[in-house]
Amino acid sequence: MDLIKLTIDNVPVEVEPGTTILKAAEKVGIKIPTLCYMELPDVGVINNPGACRMCVVDIGGPRLFPACATTCTPNMVVKTNSPRVLNARRTVMQLILSDHPADCLLCAKNDDCELRKLAAEMGVHELPFVENCKQSHYKKSTSPSINRDQDKCIMCRRCETMCNEVESVGAIGAINRGFNAVVATAFERPLVDSNCVFCGQCVAVCPTGALTEVNNNPEVLEAIADPTKTVIVETAPSIRAALGEEFGLEPGTLVTGKMVAALRRIGFDYVFDTDFAADMTIMEEGSELVDRLTRVAKGDKSVKLPLFTSCCPAWVNFCENEYPEMLDNLSTAKSPMEMFGPVAKSMYADKLGIKRENLVVVSVMPCVAKKFERQRPEFSKDGDSDVNIVITTRELARLIKINNIDFKSLPDEDFDAPMGESTGGAVIFGNTGGVMEAAVRVAYELVTGKKPEKVEFDEVRGFEGVRMATIDFAGTPVNVAVAHELRNARKLVEMVKSGKYNLAACEVMACPGGCIGGAGQPFHHGDSNILIARHNAIYREDENKKCRRSNENKQLAEVYKEFLGKPLAGRAHELLHTRYFDRHRI
Amino acid sequence: MNKIKSLDDLRKMKQNMAGDLSIREKSTNPEKMIQIRVAMATCGIAAGARGVMNAFVEKIEKDKIPAIVTQTGCMGFCYAEPTVEVRIPGKDPVVFGHVDAAKVEEIVDKYIVKGELIDGILPVSFQTIEEHENK
């Protein structure tokens, strides 16, 4: 197809047919301001309802058009900075600000607010409207994971796109009409009463302070300040690939050592790695897979295949809400975080000679659903949760800043033993396809009795929504599938239910790209290069590991030998496995 | 009832119906039937057309008038609802506005029975397609 020729602010541009004015302008160094628009092309996410009208441009004719959603046509003459456009854009910004609380100094998103930044860039410092003009007010609400203050909603609809289209959950949508229109749950009920799975992707994309994670930093500080408590911390695989962004480092910078150093300086008594628990998960889940495959081969009809991973808490919520009939397909192995908790509170507390209730387990997670998972009653003993506090990557960054730590100048330090060692298999849990790859690395050996020839299984890598692969287990083909984003999980489950696919194992992660795109990570502000940089960093960390298969984790082998016994059996069964509940609504 | 299976069928049906159909269906000597049409759109009904229709039905039954009462849509005279059109064979149809129970009596007693025009006629203020064409 021929290229389309047009001019933007008198600059000639040639673009492919179908290119938006926004993209065409970028090509020639014209940055048209946007607000509601957000696109993560690599993970198939786009929100361009043309709702905010911030990006309007003049293409001739009786009205202005949104650059984000208007495609270029031949010989188009676009003005992005004519007095008419600038006046319109400024007025639209003033209108949005006039219906937005002005408590920026106290807002949880003050430093990350896209609205505030854009208003500042545009130099909007006064409103020409009627003094004390009306502002819309809605019920504020909270949940274990997410705070909602819809007074700050600007109706960009990004959250709705994430919830309805990307995650296919549909917990929120626009309600009311006119000035009172807002994105909310049905009947403005609390999220816990909706079918929300707490993936938090709404929080990850909200440009303002309308949606934020629940801040659990005060509880961390309180625990550290309490002399009767021993406070230990575990950090999930994908934190190290993203935390640096909060301190101005390039996306994709691995900051494992500095992170450990910072956690020590904050005052955690021991710094452990969730990766250690991820290796444990692989041992349990891999063994479970092999066990199921063996039993099926023996003709056991009660065994359900494929085995679905269960380390993503939003996926578990989704499965319980939407597909209770699939609960027996979910691996009974707990998530790494929930494996770490009980092992720490039994084995490690004993080792330290302290009572379970005096050991506080803090998890640093890329995820807000982990805050929900933490408070599930089955993950506690005598009212004491296995994991006491979950904070996100963003909260950790704030914690570091609160504690006067100059992160960039920190030395690299190592995790504590015995729950500090990990393999490359655990690291890649942060990426979509990582759990599957780690499982294959181990299961191959469990099934065939010999080490696989390769460590890296590119078949399950990438950003495709649903990926299918056949792994050759020394002559036996094993079909596996990977899905990220719950819309793809839904697709995968439907495929499984259709009975047309002979699958052994499926991995599901709710967030785009897996945990690296988790809702607790530093905000990507619609830049999918950030997700790719984190994704690559995770694989780099894997490559740098001496051991890359979970069954090669020596500390873990010790723990099994001394404390847990064998996978699936005895203490391992008791502490590392769980059950699921039918939470189907309607 | 037969389905219309072709354009010819449709044309035949139309031919058969030439004249006044409701009358044809309900009477053996249609040429003498008087037709009373009550405008029964939402606005007419809101203004009392249903009561008017019932009044006509009772009145013609009581007085044994060879007439039938049917409903029709909006005639457009919102300012004069309820409106009623009376068609006496051989005469131009006449529309009456602001019809109520008393007016029903008057229309039947004077106009239908005696052929005497009464107050409250609404002149036809529009052209039909045919009239417009023949202009």
Added chain:
Amino acid sequence: MAEYKNYILVCGGTGCRASRSSELVEELNKQLKIYQLENDAKVLTTGCFGFCEKGPNVKIIPDNTFYTRVKPEDAEEIVKEHILKGRKVQRLLYLDPDTNKHISDDKHMEFYKKQVRIALRNCGFIDPENIKESIERDGYAALGKVLTELTPEQTIDIILKSGLRGRGGAGFPTGKKWAIASKSVAKPKYVICNADEGDPGAFMDRSILEGDPHSVLEAMAICGYCIGAEHGLIYVRAEYPLAIHRLQVAIKQAREYGLLGNDIMGSGFNFDVELRYGAGAFVCGEETALIHSMEGKRGEPTLKPPFPAVHGYLGQPSNVNNVETFANVPIIILKGADWFSSIGTATSKGTKVFALAGKINNVGLIEVPMGTTLREVIFDIGGGMKNGKKFKAVQTGGPSGGCLTEKHLDVPIDYDNLKAAGSIMGSGGMIVMDEDNCMVAVAKFYLEFIVGESCGKCSPCRIGNMRMLEILTKICDGKGTMDDLYELRDLAHVIKDTALCGLGQTSPNPVLSTLDNFWDEYVAHVRDHKCPAGVCKNLMEYHIDPAICVGCGACQRNCPADAISGEKRAPHTIDQSKCIKCGTCREKCKFGAISIQ
């Protein structure tokens, strides 16, 4: 049987009454008595003839003589000459402006009937619940013709050449719309009838559905044949129970007669229609919002393109037309494109149905050829202003339209002229206002409606309209400044420029048109703190004229706010700080002592 030889029909429409038609009736009766003709002729008062310009009008039957501008003084001559001697009074006959000849009977002066009923051709003629009455008046004949004699391309060509434009508001050429939808390759396709009439005071579509549902069904089937669709959907508001009932009956009967369903009239063409119920949101009249609503989603518009013709209901090609548009289709097929395009103006063909309302004598549903002037509609068909008040403005196009004034009265109504005048055709609401209407308050009224009916999707419409409403409220409260007026105008232009859909883009029209046409009235509110029409409560005070007040105490007794005091038989006074401006005192005063200042 006392049958009179003659009837003298005197127009009793309000317009004619204002020109002494009641006196004329008395005088005619008197003269009949004098000439002893009481038993030969009878004087009747009728409804409006719709020719108020030349009123009072008198019609003599049986010879259908039509007299215009008849004064009570003419009564004797009419009785003596016409009734007694059977000679027409030449000087009272209508003078044809073209030929300058007298026209003696109304059959030859049809043009005084300014309305032409095309879309409403069957409304009020047929029993809408009896398909045979429809067939008798050529119902489904156009469908039969199309299916047996014409190709889809030929049919679209007829509609295209007829010049029919969408009657829902924007006036997009119907034939063009069909042609685009016919070219979409994806299947299935859908024909959608937009019966979500949302303008306050508009009821054209409801009346058509209630009076002539078969024309709409027939037209949808014709459209289906043209674009290659087998499914028709009517999106009708649930608040129209009678229309829904009549549609249900009509669909059932059409199926029974094989006029909907498979292999219609042996042509092999299949088409059926289903009803979908809307909850009455104004924005659902916008076609993309309507489609979302039918899909069970939130009724809000999305950006176009993609147009419904490509990506419509369930993502399939869909053609959306409004009820009145469809109602025109069968008759165009039967009578031809040339016939239809001979009616109307250069750019707008055919007729338009209006729901005429407001401070006008003959409120009603009217249908006039495009090109009829506002003056003819208001002063002839509408019978002029109620209570002899002065005409001030006419609001066309509902909340998305504008207020036009005296200077626009001779504008021939069509899509382009109304737009050029600062209003729109809209779906056909027409509200007439008189000197008692405050135009600032009118603009405020329409904005209140828009603020409630905006879907809230785009910022300019969601927030901007609220801000405009606040400024208007401030002005009506007497607290406005000249800066507010300029801000209001700027804001209105930005909303027009930037809103996402037709609703938002047109929502500032009532504000802009009143600012343009009634600037002085705005200034009076702001600078003089006066509401010239006496509507804005905070800008008026009730005063008792001590020279007239007799101290009867009626006002004091009826004042709900206890704001009036005074000794018996002495002039009373109103305490302005207590007065709530309800106007009760003024109503109760028998002496006219209380005025608004």
